[in-house]
Amino acid sequence: MTVDDGVRGRRVLLAGGTSTAGRTCARALVDAGARVIVVGTDAARLSAIAAEVPGVATERCDLTDADAVDALHGRVLAAHGRVDGILHLVGGWRGGGGLAGQGDDDFAFLLRSLTALRHVSRTFDADLRASDAGRLAIVSSTAVDRPLAGGANYAAVKAASETWVRAVAQGYAKHARDAGREPTAAAVVFRVKSLEGLERALATSFVALWDDEAVAWNDTVIGIDQPV
Template identity: 75%
Template sequence: MDTGIEGRTVLLAGGTSAAGRSVAGALRAAGATAVVVGSDAGRLASAAAEIDGVVTEQCDLTDPDAVAALRDRVHAAHGGVDGILHLVGGWRGGGGLAGQSDEDFAFLLRSFTALRNVTRAFDDDLRASDAGRLAIVSSTSVARPLAGGANYAAVKAASEAWTRAVAQGFTKAARDAGADPSAAAVVFRVKSLAGLEDALALAFLGLWGDPAEDVNDVTIELAGA
């Protein structure tokens, strides 16, 4: 079955995790180019050895100049991207509200900073594609925040707000051009990604099987069996 993903180029930001590797493998099996971006050379080499034909790029996604250089390399090699999955994350928390340290908040904020950098750098690519797709992995804690995870929930909420703003930008650009929407931004929420790696891959690839206007600015909760 044609999923609409064959021949497309998709960037996986923070893609050396188990979830990233699952998505990269699914992209390659479907005939897409998967560009796995990470900061750790060893983990990138491991992903390249594990997934046939995957492209790897080492980049500090919290550095806007490094992301601009990444964009230039991807443009030179692949002509741009049709999709982005943001997987930069991590957890720190506990200890109630008093335990929400500045150090932990700074660590968690790196994910949001990376999201801002990547989406701004590749926004034109997604708008120019006839099926641009952006997705982030957020947390059910946004809807049900706890004192011990306040830092984490706040950063995830900010990431969701940013992604929804990107979605509105896609809609406005299409309307201003008098064209049908072709790009979409989606939020996936999970309680934990453990055990949901393949479900995420299936849901992400499925975004290309739906019209942009049906999935733009949509929140999808992924749950285990």
């Protein structure tokens, strides 16, 4: 398999993939010939996506639990082999009420996305670095560039998530440089104002990450603002 094959034959994990965006991405990946593993916490929603998108595998896991993610990695490795791509879709919105409305409970809820990202990207790091076309991507927000008082918690967590992904990108580049070879893994940030109506655009953009070499994508921020 070479990068000329695009995403065909690649093993791709959708973290928090039972949302509308996750189902759309799963369908696009399967249509492109990828082998897809959808991870979520709700058994009913996992069953629904397996029925809706034939060919996907599903795994139930709390991605905020480090031990559970380690166990997930073992199951995925045994059943499917090393993964070539991860799209992080764990998220959610809580906000409003200005700074006074930025409560600790809401912040803790939003922070789960960053915690899950840290666990998944660290646990599957060796897989993505070993792949000849490893890809990690997250969905962030335009709020990072223009944070509002009523969304301060949300923007702060998204900014931290982007910083984490940029650090992952540097790690991919350093690993390749230390090995004396060209990079094969890339970490990417997708930014949207809202995913509503842009699910297909996200799916198309994610699938396209396998259409070029890693150096074209690593440590990039890609805005998605038009439906396809």
